[in-house]
Structure formats: structure tokens, C-alpha cells
Amino acid sequence: MSIENFGKRDDVAVMEAFVLKRRTFLKNASVLGAVTTTGLFAPSILRTVKPAMAQGADLPVGLLFSLTGSVAVVEKTLHDASMLAIEQINDEGGVAGRKLNPIIEDPASDPATYADRARRLVIRDRCISVFGSYTSASRQAVLPVVEQRDNLYWYPTLYEGRECSRNVMYGGAVPNQQQQEFVPWLAEKHGKRFYLIGNNYVYPREENNVCKILLDRLGGEAVHEEYVPLGHSDFSSVINRIRAEKPDVVFCTLVGDSDVAFQRQFHAAGFDPAETPVASLTRSEIEVQAMGGDAAAGHYSSAPYFMSYQSPENEAFVKAYQDKYGSDAVTHFVSEAAYFQVFQFKKAVEKLGDQELTAPAIRDASVGVSVVAPQGEVVIEENLHTSLWPKIAQWNGDGQAEILVQSDDRVSPVPYWAYEGSTCTAEGLKRA
Amino acid sequence: MDSAIFFNQLFAGLSTASILLMIAAGLAIIYGSMGVINLAHGEFVMLGAYATWALQTFFGLGMLISLPLVFVAIGAVGWLIEKGIVSRLYNRPLDTILATWGVGIVLQQAITLGIGSQSRFVQRPEIFDGNLFFGDLVISNYRLFILGVSLGMLLVTYLLLTRTEFGTKLRAVIQNREISECYGIRAERVYGLTFAYGAALAGIAGALVTPLISTTPTMGTTLVVDAFLVVIVGGVGSLVGTALASGLIGEASAMLSMIFNDTTGRILLLVAIILLIRFRPTGLIPQTVRG
Structure with a gap:
């Protein structure tokens, strides 16, 4: 950045700051004075007021x-x-x-x-x-x-x-880090007929695109794909449809309150997790705490981190976190x-x-x-x-996850995994 | 197979309807009798859920025992709000909307600040765990219980309005406040109790619905939107209309969700409601009391 440029940008920055916070009027006014009177001639002075x-x-x-x-x-x-x-x-x-x-x-x-x-x-x-x-x-x-x-x-x-x-x-x-091991693992363990359910916005749709590509490679299928509005909390229709479709896996990208409501109702409807597991990409200890451990027990999540993961770093992290924010706080x-x-x-x-x-x-x-x-x-x-280190975990009744599979190596992020020809590089997005 | 889906959806619609009815009943009573559009109604629902959570977490009380306590507690909150704020605004309906909206924000933020914004867990009564199976038809015991409670609530409210002295007084005040007061009815007391009753119903609804969804400070906002739809479709202030509209909206959304999906179903439902109020602006069963 050239010196002239430096001075100019600062001028604008200080003016905007001036408008933004009137309480520091005097302080800023003096800075503004310094800039307008000396800014263009002696940019080095500016550094001392920064x-x-x-x-x-x-x-x-x-x-x-x-x-x-x-x-x-x-x-x-x-x-x-x-x-x-x-x-x-x-x-x-x-x-x-x-x-x-x-x-x-x-x-x-x-x-x-x-x-x-x-x-x-x-x-x-x-x-x-x-x-x-x-x-x-x-x-x-x-x-x-x-x-x-x-x-x-x-x-x-x-x-x-x-x-x-x-x-x-x-x-x-990004999707490939959570799914490239998870989907084949689910398909092998439970079957290749997936029911995709998510909230209706960009995240679940992109995740499901990746899931469908992976299923396609494995010779599986998405028997039904549906999206409910954000905050949706009545899942009786969805559950009836799942009952009728009898999928091997319910692949879930519902978020927040919708996820909690869905899982509680799914559990109450009497599904056996060994037969119809819910596999979630978004469910963490927070959602499980809200839905109750019983409702989540036996179902799966894929993520790079779970609170129950055994490592010295994690023990120190959980301990420091709970010391500071209370013993019932979850990471x-x-x-x-x-x-x-x-x-x-x-x-x-x-x-x-x-x-x-x-x-x-x-x-x-x-x-x-x-x-x-x-x-x-x-x-x-x-x-x-x-x-990152993706992990596949199964939830226990106590609200914690038991880690079943830990990837052998770090998994590299491929943000354009589902979009052939596009690569995210050190120079930004490259299209072939 | 197909008939199984149909009957399962029929019950799902009934279950949705019963939840809608519980939430909308209090709203309809308050509007019908007092002309107050209570935008804090969703927060009464939320308070009911949190009261249940608190009784369960701190006192170990099960939900069924908590219900009467929740009824009284949320009724008391409603009564205080009526006395403190709403009663001063009876001749200014637009200001009441603003005031109750403000009360709603205050309640929501008070819970957020006091208890925290994270979602809480409320256990449902264990005796209602499980499902009834009739061939392919699956009926959740808990949803059946909610259905029963909401029908009971409808009946009690109907009897309260038609068979008790309080109900007679309330109907008199609705027809003509000044003349009723000439006969010695204390209108402000009737109003206070009506508002409290409406709030208490919302509290019960919150307590019962929260094991199906999640308990958060903002939960009331989404629930109350549907309750307003019910009240508008049913005809403001009509209890029978509210019951009818709950059934209609519950079943319509279940059937539309079955044919299309939940999102499309929701859109079509809202379009249908807009068309309905275009051609029948007073709702299905409008109030026919002389003003």
C-alpha cells in the first residue's frame, strides 16, 4: 500500500468512525483534526494516533x-x-x-x-x-x-x-469432510435407501446434493427428499411418510429447534434406531440436550468433534470450559x-x-x-x-456420543466437491 | 398401504388441530369478549412451557401434577397484565395491540436473560409413552391425550360461558358494558378474569405442546401465528368457529402435506386462507351479537 493511499483510506475510516459513535466525539474530533490538517503531509504522524x-x-x-x-x-x-x-x-x-x-x-x-x-x-x-x-x-x-x-x-x-x-x-x-466416510459407512451398515429430510434453505440442499452423488456411486438411492420451512415443528406428516417408505436410513439436515422437534416426535412414534437410524450432519450435544438423551439414543451424527472424544487437549478444553461456564455447559x-x-x-x-x-x-x-x-x-x-478429523458417532442415552469411527487421516476440505471443474485455490475460485 | 397413509394423516391432522385449538381458544375468548388482540398470547404459551420445565427441573413434579399449577400461575400473570396495562387501554384498540406486543417482547427477553436462550428439555408423562396400533394405523398415546385435553377444554369453556353466573355476566358485558354496569356487574372484574382465563389456557397449551417440540424463549412466536390464522378463519370471538377452523386447518395441512410436501402444503394452505377471507371476511361463523 502506498503512502498516499494510506493517508486517504485513513481519512475515510476516521470519518466513518466519527459518524458511528458520537459519544467519543471529542476524541475522534481531535483525530479528525490531526488527519485533516496534517494527514496529507505527514502520514507518519497518523501511525502514532493508531x-x-x-x-x-x-x-x-x-x-x-x-x-x-x-x-x-x-x-x-x-x-x-x-x-x-x-x-x-x-x-x-x-x-x-x-x-x-x-x-x-x-x-x-x-x-x-x-x-x-x-x-x-x-x-x-x-x-x-x-x-x-x-x-x-x-x-x-x-x-x-x-x-x-x-x-x-x-x-x-x-x-x-x-x-x-x-x-x-x-x-x-464442508460437505465432503462430513460425508465422504459417513455415507458409505451408513450404506454398508444399514442399507442404501436413504430418506433425505432437511430445512428449506441452501445448507441442507447442498449437503443432500453431495449425499445423492455419493449414493449414486454406491448404487443406492434417495427414496424421498423433502424440505420443511425453518422453525417447522409438526412432523407428523413426515413421520407418516417415513413409515410408508420404510427407508434404511433417515438422512437428516434439520437444524436447531426443527431437529429437536423432529427427533422427539420420531422417537415417540416408536421407531427402532437399529432398524431406521437417523443420521444427522447438524446434531450436536446442544440439540441432544434439548431433545433428551432417550430420544437421540442409538442414532448417528458425523462431525469432526464430539464432547466425549478422548484426547488430552479435549479433556483440558472441556474442563476449562465447564470451570468457566458451569458444570452443565456442553462443548x-x-x-x-x-x-x-x-x-x-x-x-x-x-x-x-x-x-x-x-x-x-x-x-x-x-x-x-x-x-x-x-x-x-x-x-x-x-x-x-x-x-479436519471427521468422526462418526452414535448417541448414548446420557446425551453424549460414543465415537465409532475415526478417520485414519486428516480429511482435506473440498468446498466445490459436487461441482466438477470448479476448484477453490490460493488465488480464489478457478473454473475449468 | 395407501389407506394406511391416509388414516395416519387423518389422525396427524386431528392432532395438529387439537394443538391449534388449545392455543387459539384463549386468543378467541380474549378477542371475542374484550376486543383485545393479544399479541402477547404466544408468550403466555411460552411461559406455560417454562413453568412446566421449572416445576419438573427444580421440584421434580411430573407434567400432570404441574398442569393445575401452571394454569393458576399463568392465569395470575395474565390477570396482572390485564390490571396493569390492558385495562387502561380499553378505548384505544390500536394501542392495545402495541402494548401487548411490547409485553410479549418483555416476557420473551426476561426469560432469555433470566433462564438463557438455550432450548430446554421437558419430559412428557411416562404413562403416555408408546403407541396404539390398529393394523397399519399408528396412534401416539400422547397425541391422543392432547386431543382429549383440548376437547375437554373446549367443553369446559363452553359450559363456563353458558351455564355459570360468570359466563352470563361476561356475555352481558360483551353485549353492552354500560347497561351491565347499571345492573351492578363489575365489568372490570369480569374483564380481568376473562383475560386471566385466556392466558391460563395458553399456559396449559404451552405445557402440553412442549414435549413434542422444544422449549425456547421464541417458541410462542411461531405457534401464535397459526393460532391467529385459526381465529381469523373461524370468525373472531366465536368458540365454535375456532373449533371448526382448528379442525379444518389441521386436516387441510395434513392432507396437503400428504399430497405434496410440508412446504408446498403450507403455501397452499395460506393461499386458501387468503381466498377464504377475501370472500368471507368475517370468518366461518361470525359473531352475531348486537353491538
Whole structure:
């Protein structure tokens, strides 16, 4: 970035910050004064009024998880996990001798507010990275903000793939990571006739595309594929249809409350999990706690992490989490990613050494960074997605999962797995 | 085979209808008698679910024992809200909508802040575990129980309105508040109790429906939308109309879901309701009381 450019961008940034927060009127006004009178002539002075970038000062990072509204159920746990990681890092001396300063915004489960708050974190608070959000809708709302400002968004959630931004660090699984072992395993153990049920939006549809391709290769079939509206809670019709179709596996991509309602009603309808198991890509300890262990017992989930996974890192993580948030708090595959992504960030920043700390520099340094996460050692790939350790688990009556299959090796993320000819590379999306 | 699906769906529709009826009954009574569109109704349902959860988690009480307690507790909340807020707005119907909406937000956020936003687990009564099998027809005992309770509730409410002194007074107040007051009926007390009764019904509905779905601070919002549809189709304020509309909407959504799927079924149902209120704006059985 040239010096002239630097001055100009700052001018705009300070003005926007000025508009955004009137309370700091005086402080900002003086900064604005400094910029307008000296900015164009002496950009070096600007650096001294930039607390974020000053050597030795705290590193501001944004936390953008909804603490209110409908998504708060999940995002509060992600927020908690990120805060735990930040606290642990700060207790041990911070990142390269600098404390992390978490700046918390509550986007209230509303996509437009996500974009607005992300802008605030990036422009006003000068965060060099933002950690946030659960739904694809919120990620897509934040995307233009971080791309325009060339900032970095650390997104911990499993998602549908088919995205290749150079400004998002994807910590969760994409379809191939969750399914390429799961679907053949289910087909072999229970049969090849799958009933696909999901909520009606992009994630379940993309997951089911991948599932159908895998089934096709195995000579299986999707006997029925259906989508119910988000928040749908009456599954008597669906259950009657499952009874009539008699599938070998119910392949489930329902989310949140719909998943809880479906599983409770499915269980109450008297299905035997040994005969008609529900195989879910989205069900974690949180949903199981809400539906009751009995309802979930005997059914399957595939994810890179389960709370019951045995590893020293996971034991330490669960213990620290419960010490901080109460002994009935549960960890799950998204909160685990929210936790390890902060450590990935730390390693990437430390790798930069004395170089200037900018979001693009952190991104470039992060490729190849490996962190021993609670699920195992995870590595950031060139496409900014993470290589993970998928596991297949069966739920027990006590609300915990018993891990039946652990992949032999890390599974690489292929965000365009179902779209032949498209590849997510270090230069962005390539189409053949 | 096909007839099995049909009869299973028929029962599913009946079950949906019974849940709708329970939630909509309180709404219909409050609107019918007081002219108050209670947008906090869904939150009363939610409070009923949380009261059941609290009694189960902290006092170890089963759902069946909790039901009378929930009825009284949510009735009391309703009574307080009527006394504190709604009673001051009787001549300003639009403001009541806004005020009850605000009350709903306050209740929802109070639960979120106090108990947390994560979904809670409520155990259903164990004696209703299991299913009845008639050949290929499968009937869930618990859904059958809900059906029974909602029909019982309908009957009790009907008797309350037609066979008791309170009911007579309420009907008098509905017809003409001023003249009733001249005869010594204390209208504000009648209103307070009516609102409390409507809220208590919602509380019971919440307690019964929550083992089928999940208990979250926002659960009432989705449930109450369907209840409003029922009230609109049935004819506002008519108890018989509400029962009829619940049955119609429950069965229609089950049948449409069987023929198409749940999403398409829902769309077609809403289209049908829009057409219905276009040609019959007062609903199936409109109120025929002289104003």
C-alpha cells in the first residue's frame, strides 16, 4: 500500500468512525483534526494516533456473535468458547507479547446488523480480524464488508461449501469432510435407501446434493427428499411418510429447534434406531440436550468433534470450559472450532514476527499453520479451509456420543466437491 | 398401504388441530369478549412451557401434577397484565395491540436473560409413552391425550360461558358494558378474569405442546401465528368457529402435506386462507351479537 493511499483510506475510516459513535466525539474530533490538517503531509504522524497498530499495544480483535435473538442459542456458546481461548492466550502472555483485546458486538441475529457491526469492528475499532457467526446468511452478510476492507473473518461453522473467499478463514467442515466416510459407512451398515429430510434453505440442499452423488456411486438411492420451512415443528406428516417408505436410513439436515422437534416426535412414534437410524450432519450435544438423551439414543451424527472424544487437549478444553461456564455447559463441534480458530490466529500472527500486522499478512501467514485442537491436529489449507478429523458417532442415552469411527487421516476440505471443474485455490475460485 | 397413509394423516391432522385449538381458544375468548388482540398470547404459551420445565427441573413434579399449577400461575400473570396495562387501554384498540406486543417482547427477553436462550428439555408423562396400533394405523398415546385435553377444554369453556353466573355476566358485558354496569356487574372484574382465563389456557397449551417440540424463549412466536390464522378463519370471538377452523386447518395441512410436501402444503394452505377471507371476511361463523 502506498503512502498516499494510506493517508486517504485513513481519512475515510476516521470519518466513518466519527459518524458511528458520537459519544467519543471529542476524541475522534481531535483525530479528525490531526488527519485533516496534517494527514496529507505527514502520514507518519497518523501511525502514532493508531492505537491498534502501535507496537506493544493490545491487539484488537472483533467478536461478532449474537447474544440476543433466535441464533443466540448457538452463538452464545461460540462466543463463550472464543472468549475462553482469548483469556487463556492472555493469561499466558498474549500473542507475541501483546494482549488480545476482544471487542464484542451483538448483531442480534439479524443479517443486516451483522454487516453493520462488522463494519464498525473493522473501521472504527481497527480490528485486524473478526471472529464470528453461525448461519450462512450472516456470513454472507459480512462477506462484502471484509472483502471491501481486505480484513479477515474467522468463521467456525460447518457450512455448505461452494464459497471461496480470500477474506474468510473457514474452520468448520464442508460437505465432503462430513460425508465422504459417513455415507458409505451408513450404506454398508444399514442399507442404501436413504430418506433425505432437511430445512428449506441452501445448507441442507447442498449437503443432500453431495449425499445423492455419493449414493449414486454406491448404487443406492434417495427414496424421498423433502424440505420443511425453518422453525417447522409438526412432523407428523413426515413421520407418516417415513413409515410408508420404510427407508434404511433417515438422512437428516434439520437444524436447531426443527431437529429437536423432529427427533422427539420420531422417537415417540416408536421407531427402532437399529432398524431406521437417523443420521444427522447438524446434531450436536446442544440439540441432544434439548431433545433428551432417550430420544437421540442409538442414532448417528458425523462431525469432526464430539464432547466425549478422548484426547488430552479435549479433556483440558472441556474442563476449562465447564470451570468457566458451569458444570452443565456442553462443548460441541462448532464451539470447538470457535476455540481453536483463536489459536490458529495466534500462530499466524506469531509467524509474522516483526512484519507489519495487517489482515492480508495474517491470512498469508496462516496457510499451513497447524494447531493441536481438541479434535486432533488441524491444518489450514491454501483455500483457507481447514483439514479436519471427521468422526462418526452414535448417541448414548446420557446425551453424549460414543465415537465409532475415526478417520485414519486428516480429511482435506473440498468446498466445490459436487461441482466438477470448479476448484477453490490460493488465488480464489478457478473454473475449468 | 395407501389407506394406511391416509388414516395416519387423518389422525396427524386431528392432532395438529387439537394443538391449534388449545392455543387459539384463549386468543378467541380474549378477542371475542374484550376486543383485545393479544399479541402477547404466544408468550403466555411460552411461559406455560417454562413453568412446566421449572416445576419438573427444580421440584421434580411430573407434567400432570404441574398442569393445575401452571394454569393458576399463568392465569395470575395474565390477570396482572390485564390490571396493569390492558385495562387502561380499553378505548384505544390500536394501542392495545402495541402494548401487548411490547409485553410479549418483555416476557420473551426476561426469560432469555433470566433462564438463557438455550432450548430446554421437558419430559412428557411416562404413562403416555408408546403407541396404539390398529393394523397399519399408528396412534401416539400422547397425541391422543392432547386431543382429549383440548376437547375437554373446549367443553369446559363452553359450559363456563353458558351455564355459570360468570359466563352470563361476561356475555352481558360483551353485549353492552354500560347497561351491565347499571345492573351492578363489575365489568372490570369480569374483564380481568376473562383475560386471566385466556392466558391460563395458553399456559396449559404451552405445557402440553412442549414435549413434542422444544422449549425456547421464541417458541410462542411461531405457534401464535397459526393460532391467529385459526381465529381469523373461524370468525373472531366465536368458540365454535375456532373449533371448526382448528379442525379444518389441521386436516387441510395434513392432507396437503400428504399430497405434496410440508412446504408446498403450507403455501397452499395460506393461499386458501387468503381466498377464504377475501370472500368471507368475517370468518366461518361470525359473531352475531348486537353491538
